[in-house]
Amino acid sequence: MNDFIQHTINGLALGSIYALVALGYTMVFGVLQLINFAHGEIFMIGAFSGLYFSRYALPAGTEPSIGVTLMVLLAAMIGSAVLGVIIEKFAYRPLRKAPRINILITAIGVSLLLQYGGQLIFGASPQFFPTILPRQNIDLGGDIFLDTNQITIFILSFVLMVILQYLVFKTQFGRSMRAISHSLETANVIGINVNKVIFITFIIGSALAGAAGVLYGIAYPKIDPLLGLLPGLKAFIAAVLGGIGNITGAVIGAVLLGLSETYVAGYISSTYRDALAFVILILVLLLRPGGLLGSKKIEKV
Amino acid sequence: MAFLEIDNMSLEFGGVKACQNVSMKLEPGILYGLIGPNGAGKSTIFNVLTGIYPPTRGDVRLSDESLVGKKPFEIAQKGIGRTFQNIRLFKELTVLENVMSAFYSSSNSSITDMVFETGKFHAEEEEVKIKSLELLKVMGIDDLAAVPAGGLPYGKQRKLEIARALGLSPKLLLLDEPAAGLNPTETRELTDLIRKIQKDRNITVLLIEHDMGLVMKICEKIYVLVQGQLVCEGPADVVQNDKRVIEAYLGVDE
Amino acid sequence: MKFNKTILIILLFVVAALALNFVMGGFAFDMSLLMYAKPTRWQGLISPYYYAVLVILGINIVLSVSLALLNGFTGLFTMGHAGFMAIGAYTSASIVTFMLPTAPFFVQMIVGSLCAGTIAALIGFLIGVSSLRLNGDYLGMVTLGFSEIIRIMLLNIDAVGGARGMTDIPQYTNLGSVLLLAVIVILFIKRIRDGRLGRAMLAIKENEMAANMMGINPLAIKVKAFVISSFIAGVAGSFFAHSEGYLSTQTFTFVKSFEVIAMNVIGGLGSLSGAILGAGILTVLPEALRKVQDITGIDLRMIIYALTMILIMILRPQGLMGNREWKWLSSK
Numbered sequence: 001m002n003d004f005i006q007h008t009i010n011g012l013a014l015g016s017i018y019a020l021v022a023l024g025y026t027m028v029f030g031v032l033q034l035i036n037f038a039h040g041e042i043f044m045i046g047a048f049s050g051l052y053f054s055r056y057a058l059p060a061g062t063e064p065s066i067g068v069t070l071m072v073l074l075a076a077m078i079g080s081a082v083l084g085v086i087i088e089k090f091a092y093r094p095l096r097k098a099p100r101i102n103i104l105i106t107a108i109g110v111s112l113l114l115q116y117g118g119q120l121i122f123g124a125s126p127q128f129f130p131t132i133l134p135r136q137n138i139d140l141g142g143d144i145f146l147d148t149n150q151i152t153i154f155i156l157s158f159v160l161m162v163i164l165q166y167l168v169f170k171t172q173f174g175r176s177m178r179a180i181s182h183s184l185e186t187a188n189v190i191g192i193n194v195n196k197v198i199f200i201t202f203i204i205g206s207a208l209a210g211a212a213g214v215l216y217g218i219a220y221p222k223i224d225p226l227l228g229l230l231p232g233l234k235a236f237i238a239a240v241l242g243g244i245g246n247i248t249g250a251v252i253g254a255v256l257l258g259l260s261e262t263y264v265a266g267y268i269s270s271t272y273r274d275a276l277a278f279v280i281l282i283l284v285l286l287l288r289p290g291g292l293l294g295s296k297k298i299e300k301v
Numbered sequence: 302m303a304f305l306e307i308d309n310m311s312l313e314f315g316g317v318k319a320c321q322n323v324s325m326k327l328e329p330g331i332l333y334g335l336i337g338p339n340g341a342g343k344s345t346i347f348n349v350l351t352g353i354y355p356p357t358r359g360d361v362r363l364s365d366e367s368l369v370g371k372k373p374f375e376i377a378q379k380g381i382g383r384t385f386q387n388i389r390l391f392k393e394l395t396v397l398e399n400v401m402s403a404f405y406s407s408s409n410s411s412i413t414d415m416v417f418e419t420g421k422f423h424a425e426e427e428e429v430k431i432k433s434l435e436l437l438k439v440m441g442i443d444d445l446a447a448v449p450a451g452g453l454p455y456g457k458q459r460k461l462e463i464a465r466a467l468g469l470s471p472k473l474l475l476l477d478e479p480a481a482g483l484n485p486t487e488t489r490e491l492t493d494l495i496r497k498i499q500k501d502r503n504i505t506v507l508l509i510e511h512d513m514g515l516v517m518k519i520c521e522k523i524y525v526l527v528q529g530q531l532v533c534e535g536p537a538d539v540v541q542n543d544k545r546v547i548e549a550y551l552g553v554d555e
Numbered sequence: 556m557k558f559n560k561t562i563l564i565i566l567l568f569v570v571a572a573l574a575l576n577f578v579m580g581g582f583a584f585d586m587s588l589l590m591y592a593k594p595t596r597w598q599g600l601i602s603p604y605y606y607a608v609l610v611i612l613g614i615n616i617v618l619s620v621s622l623a624l625l626n627g628f629t630g631l632f633t634m635g636h637a638g639f640m641a642i643g644a645y646t647s648a649s650i651v652t653f654m655l656p657t658a659p660f661f662v663q664m665i666v667g668s669l670c671a672g673t674i675a676a677l678i679g680f681l682i683g684v685s686s687l688r689l690n691g692d693y694l695g696m697v698t699l700g701f702s703e704i705i706r707i708m709l710l711n712i713d714a715v716g717g718a719r720g721m722t723d724i725p726q727y728t729n730l731g732s733v734l735l736l737a738v739i740v741i742l743f744i745k746r747i748r749d750g751r752l753g754r755a756m757l758a759i760k761e762n763e764m765a766a767n768m769m770g771i772n773p774l775a776i777k778v779k780a781f782v783i784s785s786f787i788a789g790v791a792g793s794f795f796a797h798s799e800g801y802l803s804t805q806t807f808t809f810v811k812s813f814e815v816i817a818m819n820v821i822g823g824l825g826s827l828s829g830a831i832l833g834a835g836i837l838t839v840l841p842e843a844l845r846k847v848q849d850i851t852g853i854d855l856r857m858i859i860y861a862l863t864m865i866l867i868m869i870l871r872p873q874g875l876m877g878n879r880e881w882k883w884l885s886s887k
């Protein structure tokens with residue numbers, strides 16, 4: 001039972017990081033019907049932005065604190081957002097009318113470019129993410145420990161998701177974005193500036209991934225340029241699990257995936273942890289392709 | 302005994318009644334028309350007949366065999382050919398290949414035959430090619446055999462769709478607005494062609510069309526569908542003078 | 556008679572392949588052809604390095620062409636080709652290493668690659684039947700999922716080395732046999748494309764609904780395409796396993812699947828010649844770029860490779876060949 005509570009706490013922290021990344025996948029898929037394979041690398045760049053910001057922009061000897069964490073978080077979000085916008089503008093926008101497989105290949109190309117470009121710039125070997133957050137292990141009794149980092153990760157992700165909910169459901173941008181997800185053509189006809197909305201979608205989605213990068217760095221402080229590959233893929237699976245294009249679904253999917261991965265690693269074997277995500281992916285797509293919160297579509301004849 | 306029988310068929314999509322208690326009896330070798338205002342459910346009947354939608358209630362029988370629950374390709378193999386309101390050609394295949402594709406289920410050379418280009422493969426390919434060219438000739442587009450189908454002008458695409466459907470050697474041919482988008486000359490030409498094909502091959506044709514002139518001219522019996530229900534059936538003169546038909550058209554259509 | 560012509564062509568290529576192997580590999584023409592070729596024994600016209608690149612080129616052409624059957628002709632977007640290659644590689648390596656370690660190399664090659672293909676096709680059939688109802692990206696994702704699961708399962712089998720990788724696999728793959736395989740596979744796929752099966756595949760790709768209405772059973776055709784393609788990918792895996800002598804599951808991640816997709820798309824989706832050309836470019840380009848690395852001292856190779864992929868997609872979205880074919884591969 002104690003194990004179970006400990007795994008649940010760890011799983012929730014992991015799930016909230018997945019959720020931040022999954023949100024970007026699902027938003028971009030919503031507006032562009034594109035699986036943005038470079039999203040994992042945007043997440044990776046977020047982690048490195050945070051690393052370099054705290055290494056070079058902060059005065060030497062800065063003590064870890066919540067304030068510092070927020071600054072690093074903001075820097076990473078800006079770094080990732082800039083990257084996301086550049087990718088959108090130079091790689092995806094010229095292909096807006098091209099077949100989807102072309103955009104997908106481009107996304108894969110961008111992803112490779114960032115991985116290897118990252119190795120060139122940051123070096124291929126792992127670096128340690130600095131301690132930016134004062135860390136304590138709170139003993140909850142009975143061998144259950146609550147790492148304060150986990151609480152911070154959880155709270156920060158939660159706050160970001162609340163902000164996103166506000167943006168998507170309460171603002172003009174959100175309405176436009178949802179209109180585009182519903183039908184790009186209709187959105188065009190009723191005079192929505194589609195390019196602008198896609199642009200903002202990339203800013204928001206990438207910023208969330210950047211934040212996730214920093215939180216990942218806090219939780220697993222060894223980072224390298226290939227770090228985005230697997231978490232990126234898993235966040236994407238989380239988005240599919242929840243129903244791709246569905247924002248609430250992405251969060252639910254991510255938390256479920258985070259929890260089940262931690263349980264599998266804890267109770268069965270950590271080598272099968274990575275397989276679990278793919279098993280979930282296959283089961284969802286075969287049994288309920290729309291995901292948990294998605295709907296079925298009928299082809300019009 | 303009717304050759305194709307639609308028996309009290311209803312189709313609903315989540316509460317929306319697309320067809321209600323539709324019954325039709327088609328005899329062999331006759332040209333039928335199916336008319337009605339936009340959204341009356343005409344194409345839906347085609348989609349039920351060809352197995353795309355299973356009916357919610359009722360039955361569809363071809364030569365006394367129920368088609369309900371059969372897959373679309375199985376129904377096509379049983380001899381129901383169709384065209385589409387919004388043309389669905391294989392655009393990157395040539396005109397000839399489009400028609401040849403309809404012979405898939407009636408030919409039987411195996412992968413080994415194809416890979417080793419055996420005599421059987423060549424004989425069968427040759428035969429299919431000749432038959433397909435013949436169909437193109439009937440439709441008057443055999444000179445375009447080597448052109449990609451997507452490159453054909455609109456009117457010829459409609460003709461190609463008919464030729465392709467004929468490649469199945471159908472007993473029943475369903476034509477969904479074959480004259481839509483054609484100019485009067487083309488329409489007249491097509492009208493004659495449809496009648497000629499139907500007589501020469503002695504097949505049953507069910508035709509959806511908005512061009513009343515065409516329908517009244519060639520259809521031996523006409524069904525009128527309004528809001529998913531059949532309101533009238535009979536030869537042209539009966540239908541034209543039916544009160545409900547006139548009401549439906551004046552009341553609903555543009 | 557046509558049948559004889561086919562056999563003649565293949566025989567011609569066998570002779571050419573043997574001759575090529577002789578000239579480039581520099582063996583004595585006697586027993587060593589029937590035994591096996593180890594890279595260290597070459598004293599021929601080209602260096603072991605170029606020889607190895609050519610072998611990989613041949614394997615990549617086979618992979619690319621087999622994927623073209625799915626992606627290009629049937630319109631099935633799959634992202635799991637690496638999985639079938641992995642199955643083939645590990646099947647063949649296990650059978651040859653554990654059951655036929657002393658057999659002559661041509662027995663190993665034939666038994667190994669046939670078993671590899673058969674097992675890959677069998678698993679391809681099971682995956683196909685369960686997932687080919689899906690379309691578009693969804694099919695891509697499911698196949699990616701299956702491929703990764705296959706990889707993780709192989710990673711957990713100790714008999715094939717687990718995470719350490721499998722070593723000491725007999726290295727009998729030589730340039731002649733790989734090129735012969737490539738030619739057979741290209742002809743095979745071309746003829747399928749030009750027969751009634753190929754027409755049905757193209758029809759499904761263009762408009763599945765209309766294909767249905769022409770009496771074509773889309774699911775059956777898709778499964779057929781899937782099985783054929785996985786068989787060939789399995790055989791390619793077998794040749795790969797016995798060229799390096801070493802297998803690691805890291806080779807077969809989804810990155811490998813993407814690489815094969817990229818070969819198709821860069822060459823021109825729907826063009827057999829394009830699939831070959833794309834395989835050529837994506838094999839030779841990174842190798843050619845090694846020179847750049849020598850000069851600059853930093854590894855720009857993969858960066859230029861990735862940039863090339865992006866630029867081709869933006870500047871020539873239909874791929875280099877479009878949907879045209881070289882004369883010897885055109886359907887007329």
